[in-house]
Amino acid sequence: MADQSVPWPLQLLTLLLSLIPWRHPAGASDDGRILLQFKATLSPGVGGDAVLATWVDTRGPCIDQNVSAWAGVYCENGKVATLQLENMSLSGALDLDILTGLPSLRALSFSNNSLEGAIPDFTKLPALKSLYLSWNRFSGEIPDGMFSTMRALKKVWLSHNSFSGPIPTSLTVPEKLMDLGLDSNSFEGHIPDLWQTELQLVNVSYNNLEGPIPVRLSNMSATLFEGNKNLCGPPLLVSCNPPKKRKLAPALLVAIILIAVAVLLAVIAFIVFLVLRRRNKKEETTVDRPQTSTNSEKIEHLEAAAGAELGAQKHRGGEKKAPKKEQGKLSFVVEWGRKFDMQDLLRASAEVLGSGNFGSSYKATLVDGPAVVVKRFKEMKGVGREDFQEHMRRLGRLSHPNLLPLVAYYYKKEEKLLITEYIPNGSLAHMLHGNRGSKLPPLDWPTRLKIVKGVARGLAYLYDELPMLTVPHGHLKSSNVLLSSSFEPILTDYALVPVMKKAAASQVMVAYKSPECAQHGEPSKKSDVWSFGTLILEILTGKFPADHLAEGSAGADLASWVNTVAGEEGTSKVFDKNMEGTKNSEEEMLKLLKMGIACCEADVDERWEMKEALEKIEELKEREDGTERSLISSEGEGFSSKAMVER
Structure with missing residues (x-):
């Protein structure tokens, strides 16, 4: 009911004014206003203050469809898609409630800061694809259902914090999970039964984990699981079912010892017999006989070893799997000083350079090599292997000072990557x-x-x-x-x-x-x-x-x-x-x-x-x-x- 104390003309004027679609004044966009509110909640160090000084309300963050003038902000289709606030000495707790107003936000990185407290509530950002919190001071247990609604997640990095308790079982929910970094924390208990078909890297090293490693992870590097005393199963050389020791009866033990001694004596006697026989035959041969046995024995040993390895591969089905392995290799199209493979790229520290309709670019700094740019493409899935390889070889033959040379590529039916040099000056x-x-x-x-x-x-x-x-x-x-x-x-x-x-x-x-x-x-x-x-x-x-x-x-x-x-x-x-x-x-x-x-x-x-x-x-x-x-x-x-x- 209307307030009778207010004159009806004033009530009518108020109603009409409320129906006018007021426009915001020129300046920051809706995304910009939200980021400025979020900026007010942060406590950056000196370097962070300088970086965040580019966040001003005179203009929104996205000055083009995929370009931003605000440091650490990356746009896609004119909307904020990535927030990368790294190495800013950010401290205190992290409150992400304000960021719920950014529906296009897909990636967050707060790596290499001094943030502390419990893990932020990311359930309010269910559309996130990438989450980087490594090298901070977060602590405490992570709620078991933290990731149950985050089905779009592809990359989760929580390394080098002080998280404790069990690894959340809800990490089995995101169907497209590719990278998971939980190393150098205090997680305990079992590794959840991760099953995702696109998993490429799971690092749980240096925690307090125990029990068998999930079968889906058994083909990864053993270094990703080291530092956990009670983990077992492949790829570790620790069996989860050690043979049980049974005590033998004294009479049976004596019998086994006697049999072993008898066998040993028989072997010794046989060896002595062979030595004497060879000596006698050697004395009967002429001294002028050529001594070529050493080289021929080496060749025979090498041939035998090669035959044994080939037989082992056939036994394991290695010949059938060879083409499949080829699919997982990087193909270099130019001579490159430092050769590397997919595992090197997966172990490299990654930084998002940009993301758009065309694809996503990452800067990957190799552990003992230079930085390269890895670009993942969205619209190449229909290209045949031979056509793709031929065109990449054609591009590899190009050489001009004003062209960025293609270094290598990676082909799989569902994944195509191009690798180039990293140019630090930017665009x-x-x-x-x-x-x-x-x-x-x-x-x-x-x-x-x-x-x-x-x-x-x-x-x-x-x-x-x-x-x-x-x-x-x-x-x-x-x-x-x-x-x-x-x-x-x-x-x-x-x-x-x-x-x-x-x-x-x-x-x-x-x-x-x-x-x-x-x-x-x-x-x-x-x-x-x-x-x-x-x-x-x-x-x-x-x-x-x-x-x-x-x-x-x-x-x-x-x-x-x-x-x-x-x-x-x-x-x-x-x-x-x-x-x-x-x-x-x-x-x-x-x-x-x-x-x-x-x-x-x-x-x-x-x-x-x-x-x-x-x-x-x-x-x-x-x-x-x-x-x-x-x-x-x-x-x-x-x-x-x-x-x-x-x-």
Whole structure:
């Protein structure tokens, strides 16, 4: 019943106001507001304060579909998917109630901090796929039903804490569990009967566990179970059913001893007989007989050993299983200084680099080797083994300073991995958009021109070496352009359309969709050129290709935005304000801008070829030399690719 003390006109006004769909002010998104609330509950150390300083409410964390400007935050389809807050000296208890407002959250990592208390209540985040809590100070028992509702879990790492009590039996519930790290705790009792078919690594070393190791884990390395005095069964060399000792009757014991002595004497007598006989035969032979018995005996021993091993393999069915074992091996396509295998990758410390529709990337630091990047693909399950291997070998033969070489691959019907070098400087997307607020200076004009030329050379090489491909790159965008220590661009995720599903190739592979690709769903060489042109404009303007849409500007792509703004306000309003080193370079910058637009021509027939783009770009200089003049000024002809500077 309405409050009679409030006048009815005021009641009516209140009701009408409540029906108006108020919009939040500009600033952080819903995900951003939730993360800022979560940030307020944390107690980071000095390093963590510096990292979390990038969490500001002026803009949401996801500045692109799969790129974030907030440190430790990774996005997927514009939503927060991964939270990686490691090495920040976080202390105190961990309260995750606020994170229930992030429905797209799939991975959490708080490794290498000083968090303490009981394990946080992760049952409120049932969609989690990866959970990393290693190297903290968590303690106490884990509730037995903790993981009963977390059916999506694939990776759980609780290593190097002080957990005690039994291992939760609810860890048998997640059907797709792959990695489980419980080592260096104080767990006791039996290992649950883990059964999951996708299990690759279970580390329970250095606890207080006892009893038999589950059969599903018997083919793993014995080092994963060491440090538990009372564990038994394969892969440990400890039997779970030791033979029982029975006391023998005195008379039976005496009889056994007498029989053993008699057998021993008989053996000794036989040996003496053989020695004497051989000595007599040796005296009868001539002294000049060649002495070749040593080498022949060695050969016979080796042949016998090989025959015995072959027989043992046949007995175990080894020949039948050999093809199956091949499926679990890494196949190297280039010479690599440090060879490694899947077990090395599984033992390596892992760090999530990114996750999206295309696949997930992990940085794996080998125990006694370098760091590599492992990329798992989602849309390759229909590719046949022979076709996949042939294409990977083809990619392995590519060699260019602006291409990230493929090191190795892993093929199984349900799992495909590509392994490359790790480039520590990160991506062009990070330098352009995620670097603000850090101590690193923004990219200047000479560096940006160097990056454009390097990308063009890498693309031209792909076009020359892979003429049979309809899309030589197919996934060109700023986050797939890595930067070396000297800011040399390195292309990655290239030439993968042939091993992708057709639907994925048209929807996922093309980062910046050209009009014909968006309309017909079939990428081509010209759609690669469109992506390159958009990348040029992104480098010059400092804007994400979708930024102008979010701001309500005209046009359906970055080229349209550039044309509109340049026509209304002049080209000076187009270039990135943070770009330094532009003095005496305005004409060269304008030429490159027009080249980018020529690559983004909506008419496919009018759009440049990649070879033509490379030739024009190679002519550009960091500075004007006074002898060349642009044939088009920003105040003259319309800002159109058809009015491009001719050679």
